[in-house]
Amino acid sequence: MSLRTAGSVLVVFFWSVTVVLGQDGWRVTYTTQSICTLKGSTVDLFCSYTHPSDYTVTTTFWFTKNYAVGPVNLKDDPDYKGRVTYREDEENGHTLTITDLRESDSATYMFRFTDQTGKWRYTGKPGAALSVTGFQVKVTGKTLTCITTCTLTDNPTYIWYKNGHKVKEDTSSLDSDSFSDADSYSCAVKGHEDLLSPAVFVVASRLSMDTPMSVFHNLS
Template sequence: MALRTAGRVLVVFLWSVTVVLGQDDWSVSYTTQSICTFKESTVDLSSSYTYPSGYTVTTTFWFTKYNAEGPVSLSDDPDYKGRVMYSKDRENGHTLTITDLRESDSATYKFRFTDQTGKWRYTGEPGVTLSVTGLQVKLTVGFWYNTLTCSTTCTLTDNPTYIWYKNGHKVKEDTSSSYPDSFSDVDSYSCAVKGHEDLRSSAVCQKCWSVTYTHQKICALKGSTVDISCSYTYPSNHEIKKAFWFTKWSDKDAEDLSSVPGYEGHIEYLGDKESDCTLRITDLRLNDSAGYRFRFITSGDKFACSPVSLTVTDLQVKMKTSLFSSWVTLTCSTTCTLTDNPTYIWYRNGHKVKEDTSSLYSDYFRDTDSYSCAVKGHENLHSPAVCVRGQNCWSVTYPHQGVCALKGSNSGYILHV
């Protein structure tokens, strides 16, 4: 089993637990029966299966729910749209990958397979229990000092190391989830787990420094506009002198994005000097993918918080064709899971043919057909067209999907960009 967050891999070795129910040689083995991991991270659930000779397995899938027709494959469950992937990693081995985990993903996951006749159906019991948790700081007030606890709703695997932050600055690293300290009303505390520092808890405070983001991870389309929304608090006896966003440190200090080459006219600070710290980035580029931090400086101190991870992706069409029929399966692919459950639009030879919440599209094709995709609300950000058979197909490729030219200049005509 491997638990992953962006840029990091935490590998946990566990004893394999084999669960064998049924009769003869029908069985399913799970690598582990219980996993506790973080929301917004990625998890792999692994299984292997056996069946009697003389049978051929034609359908394999994982599920958590049933409908009137039986178990519902996660790939058909709208709650998991764009966040699950099945892969065969060894003989009769099957791995389920779930990305961008949510607390609502906490459930028991079971593997199921059927033979070529559809008569033999086998489900591995009892399955894998997945618990998804966030971090929360709990405060216990004492007479001489207070005790803070970095709390989770389940017991994290592999004895994690906890990191504590006071007023946004790292102050302690320990295997204990508790941290005793004496602090004033203006102090704030948050915690994280080593290896997952980007998944920090919300800050706990009374009259203190804190920053709260609407999302800690954002996936947005190249060429679009994104708002990184956040709010902040600070002691009432302080006055905001400066507030800004940054991605890098220069000479041991934060570098205001508004003064970084390449960001002029590309970002807009929508915040105020009261509580709002929203940043808008327009015309997103792939190299805008980074961790964005908000910082504010008051008359008495300065505060910087954990980053918001922004990943910028373009759209690409990936296809699978059949050797024996004129049937193609297309995927509107991105490098990250787009935020807010988008609706996909499909185009064949430049004409709209389908609109669906699924990123998959199957169709009969001619050798001259080409396909492209877009996301509803961003129809001007098409993927490049992909030709099904070679180069003899309908397609138009533009070096830019939008052009701004002076009146009277020789910019030519732009059609359907």
């Protein structure tokens, strides 16, 4: 897996795959990992497919919702309007790109295709599981922690900001013996500093080493 920056947008590629076999040579290949990435970023999901040589694939699409009438093409889903693109790759590869990710995009994404007869030949399962998260700064004792609802893929480096200025580039925690009520704190990950957490300021007078819960004020 690799991580690259397109402008200020997070683009994530996943290469670990599993093979899902259909009948008579139909096959779809997905990523096996659970994918966790940031709200506001862009993600690429990959699959590839094979079919018997006497068939031609005519229609392909990705979906998350499957109603009584059948799966809904993401391009036709109003929740994804203007944020989804497809790309056909070499050797029957297919890429789904979702931009401006929202936490509501957390779902399992599956791929489907038809042959020249118009018959839906295969829907690959289990699909690619995507989780989308934002940041929140949690305060416990004299430690600030940049927390997410899932573990970000690729173990990124965290960046801490104090009053809008970078003060540390390291892990998801920041320790200090001198928090001040006048100072605000926020966090991000390296290379994607525009995707900041909401800024908070610590109520220093309430901090102690045995603080039982988060103590902060959100400035956004």
